[in-house]
Amino acid sequence: MPLNTQPNIENPDAFYQRLVELHQDRSEEQSRLINASLVLLLANHVGDASVLEEAMRIAAQTADQP
Amino acid sequence: MMKTYTYQTLPAEPLADRKSRRPVVVAGAGPVGLTMALDLAVRGIPVLVLDDNNTVSVGSRGLCYAKRPLEIFDRLGCAAPMLEKGVSWKIGKIFRDTELVYQFDLLPEPGHQMPAFINLQQYHLEDMLIARARELGEGLQLHWKHKVVSVQDAGDHLRLGVEAPDGLFTLEAEWLIACDGAGSPIREMLGVPFTGRAFQDRFLIADVLMKAPFPAERWFWFDPPFHRNQSVLLHREADDVWRIDFQLGWDADPVEERKPERVLPRLRSMLGEDTAFELEWVSVYQFACRRLDRFRHGRVIFAGDSAHQVSPFGARGANTGVQDADNLAWKLALVLGGKAPEALLDSYDAERLVAADDNIGHSSRATDFITPKNAASRAFRDAVLRLARDHAFARPLINSGRLSTPTPYPGSPLNTPDTEPFAGRMRPGTNCSDAPVRAGGEDGWLLHQLQGDFVAMVLGGENASEDLDVDGVRCRVLRIGADVEDSEGLIAARYDLRPGTTYLIRPDQHVAARWRAFDTRAIAAALRRATARD
Ligand SMILES: Cc1cc2nc3c(=O)[nH]c(=O)nc-3n(C[C@H](O)[C@H](O)[C@H](O)COP(=O)(O)OP(=O)(O)OC[C@H]3O[C@@H](n4cnc5c(N)ncnc54)[C@H](O)[C@@H]3O)c2cc1C
Numbered sequence: 001m002p003l004n005t006q007p008n009i010e011n012p013d014a015f016y017q018r019l020v021e022l023h024q025d026r027s028e029e030q031s032r033l034i035n036a037s038l039v040l041l042l043a044n045h046v047g048d049a050s051v052l053e054e055a056m057r058i059a060a061q062t063a064d065q066p
Numbered sequence: 067m068m069k070t071y072t073y074q075t076l077p078a079e080p081l082a083d084r085k086s087r088r089p090v091v092v093a094g095a096g097p098v099g100l101t102m103a104l105d106l107a108v109r110g111i112p113v114l115v116l117d118d119n120n121t122v123s124v125g126s127r128g129l130c131y132a133k134r135p136l137e138i139f140d141r142l143g144c145a146a147p148m149l150e151k152g153v154s155w156k157i158g159k160i161f162r163d164t165e166l167v168y169q170f171d172l173l174p175e176p177g178h179q180m181p182a183f184i185n186l187q188q189y190h191l192e193d194m195l196i197a198r199a200r201e202l203g204e205g206l207q208l209h210w211k212h213k214v215v216s217v218q219d220a221g222d223h224l225r226l227g228v229e230a231p232d233g234l235f236t237l238e239a240e241w242l243i244a245c246d247g248a249g250s251p252i253r254e255m256l257g258v259p260f261t262g263r264a265f266q267d268r269f270l271i272a273d274v275l276m277k278a279p280f281p282a283e284r285w286f287w288f289d290p291p292f293h294r295n296q297s298v299l300l301h302r303e304a305d306d307v308w309r310i311d312f313q314l315g316w317d318a319d320p321v322e323e324r325k326p327e328r329v330l331p332r333l334r335s336m337l338g339e340d341t342a343f344e345l346e347w348v349s350v351y352q353f354a355c356r357r358l359d360r361f362r363h364g365r366v367i368f369a370g371d372s373a374h375q376v377s378p379f380g381a382r383g384a385n386t387g388v389q390d391a392d393n394l395a396w397k398l399a400l401v402l403g404g405k406a407p408e409a410l411l412d413s414y415d416a417e418r419l420v421a422a423d424d425n426i427g428h429s430s431r432a433t434d435f436i437t438p439k440n441a442a443s444r445a446f447r448d449a450v451l452r453l454a455r456d457h458a459f460a461r462p463l464i465n466s467g468r469l470s471t472p473t474p475y476p477g478s479p480l481n482t483p484d485t486e487p488f489a490g491r492m493r494p495g496t497n498c499s500d501a502p503v504r505a506g507g508e509d510g511w512l513l514h515q516l517q518g519d520f521v522a523m524v525l526g527g528e529n530a531s532e533d534l535d536v537d538g539v540r541c542r543v544l545r546i547g548a549d550v551e552d553s554e555g556l557i558a559a560r561y562d563l564r565p566g567t568t569y570l571i572r573p574d575q576h577v578a579a580r581w582r583a584f585d586t587r588a589i590a591a592a593l594r595r596a597t598a599r600d
Binding site (some may be wrong): 003029032033035036037040044059 | 344441442445446447450452453457459460463
């Protein structure tokens, strides 16, 4: 199955709010740790190397955008 | 300062015969040069080893010796003292802070002669290799304080400049095996590039003599209370000596950190104020992963650290170097005997470059985990370590060094590809798995039956021929069930044998080809391919 980049989250605003809340009152170091853990948990759930590769490719591109 | 070991000064005897052309000169009597010399000598090739020094390894250095090199040492007749003196282990534990987060077992399968690993100080290992070399008599000459200082290609031979205690002389050799270590002067003489990555970290290595309650396991701590924000590795060595590695970081001063007044407090905070210990050896290291573009340069062939260098996490340096020697010796013996073309030596490059890249890959990844290069990779590393305690998925991501295992050569030009399906892992290019056997009324091991020549191993073998001679290269026939008994059925299981199944096995105990029936013509063709003659 290819990486799904179509809207797939049932309640986008609620999800986004949760994501931001995760970092409330956290130091920068703690935040980085939380994000890293999240990436690892979700990556393991996905498992499929080609899907992960595609996600990493798109993610890396965001840093090169003007 | 050493209590458990006294260095002998090895005799710097002058080389009497400086005139006759040597088939092989080995430069460097480290673990790799000595293995190379032993393997050539047991194959009947006279060999001269020159070493610029007159002691064995200064410091314990290479400590963990893996199953495959032990099998090679066994083939060369010197594994027994190593097993007796070395500390056998197979369990590795990983701690974060004070908590055990992960544990691995390196040899979960029974039915192998050799343990997963032994720990043995490199000076002991070299002493044992030298003792074995002395048993082999005139065929293997060792000359200490003889330094190779120049190499000149004269077409069908080399002219080597040698600096000896009684002066400089020239020696002719058909082949030079450069086993002169990571700083290889011969590499410099040839001007061949040695490229890769250096890692920006430093490690303190302390060998400590103490009676301690730790088991014979590999213990690795990330961020322990006694050495915050860094890693520590603990190994048991022979003679109640313990190896402790402290990660120091790039900013540490390598000269200061070696001083007892810096080392002792680190050890006390780890071992506790009440533990009595003495320092045996201390050193500070930084690491690099590099290799040559190719290992054969005409009549000069590089093996061991001179050809490739890795970081010590994973215990790969000497272990893989010994496998270089295992790969090269039988090939060189056939070429020198006029039974195979020089092209066979190019397969040493093809096969051992793959192994070097495999090792460098493993060792670089481990170093990146242990020494994260930026805040993001440190966050991933720390996240993995924290998740691992409760969540199994994170445990295989922990990398404190993947311990040395042999690299198979599935793409080797010497292999004959399978034409029929086989189960299991013994595909062409793989080192042979050991298994218990009964031979001549006694219990033994399969690998003892696969020594010296090529072997055609067949299950049953009622239709098998006598030993074969393929254009002068001998191939022994080993009938499982008749010549040896598969006492626990593990040969059949590990090699997916059915009656008639035949394996062609190389002199370095690697599978060259396999079939479901014994066919002398197929064996001869595969043997020609495995000796680069087709
Ligand atoms: C701290 C540490 C821990 C390690 N742990 C492990 C481990 O657990 N397992 C493992 O497998 N490996 C380990 N290694 C690596 C291991 O020590 C090396 O890979 C191994 O010594 C390489 O063997 P070698 O024979 O290629 O070279 P060396 O052992 O370096 O031997 C080279 C020899 O060549 C001689 N020489 C140099 N120049 C010349 C010349 N011009 N003429 C003649 N002779 C010359 C030198 O005197 C020396 O005797 C470790 C290394 C370190 C530093």
